[in-house]
Amino acid sequence: MKLLKEVDILHNKKLVIVLNLVALILFLAFLPLFYRLGLVIQESSGRTLVINPLDPFLALLCFLVILVVHELIHGLFFKIFKPENKVTFGIVWKSGMAYATSPGSHYTRVQMLVITLAPFVCLTSFLTLIYALNLMSLMGYTLLAAMHAAGCTGDFYYTYHLTCKFTNQKILVEDTESGLRIYGLED
Template identity: 40%
Template sequence: MKLLKQINLMDDQKTIKRLNLAAIPALIFFYVFFTFLTVAGHGATNEPPFFIGLLILMGTYIVLIIIHELIHGAFFKLFDPKGKVKFGFKNGVAYATSPHSFYSKGKFAIILLAPFIGISGGLFLFYFFGWLTVSLFTWIASVHAASCVGDFYFLYLIAKAPANSCVEDTEVGLNIYHEE
């Protein structure tokens, strides 16, 4: 296998800043997107007072970060049961990693997208069954989705790689290899 690209996101302050800036338009995009999902009007009708809602948003966000990384970890184990999964927080970034594990592009795409899809779907169900108000749903779902910019960035990088490439997860990012 030939190494095509090596991405060290954890030590690349410039890329981390760019991803943090990219989260702003992503937040706007996802707020509009999730607002359109609420057109059916199934959410709870009693909006909490502003500061209570803000506390709910912040508390839920912290819990969702943990769940998000646990989902990554579960899919790492699903696709490489012998691989070790590590969790951490560095440079303002929470992460799950399975160092030295290799995955096909398709499996790595699933690992990257599983938290976004699972958490967004779960939040929508909470809204649909009336357990979240419209504003709490749209803000919580939007903030979480905007926080997935690192996953979307990695997805973009592996999508650009040749079809028969494989991805190695590393403690600081990922390596993309081309099978010759």
């Protein structure tokens, strides 16, 4: 095995700044996307638009819960693929990043992609379902879904490395306390 790339997403200050800027851009891009999706769902259900002035505040409170659930989903999938390995959780307050990690655990490309993208897929689907069932307002749905999707920027960064950067190579991925190590495998 040859080390191809080490990604330190927690302590690399330049990377943290770039990822936070990308998250802001993604938030602005996801807002109209989820708003439009919400309108499509609303039109198909025949309900009317209701605006609650508390929605932005409720969305912020719900977002904190979503952050915890997001990391628990990562932890669940770490355990599904390596039940014998320890999973830890934490927050880096300086950068505002919450994380789940299973240091020293090795995963295939597909396993790490599932671990990485599971929270985005699960929580976006859940929020959309809750909205479709009329249990959330359009504003609440739009804000929560866009904030969560933008909060997945680090996961999308990992996905870039796993799918685009080393596309033509067999790789093994080691989870570390601060990111990933990507190893090339010999044929």
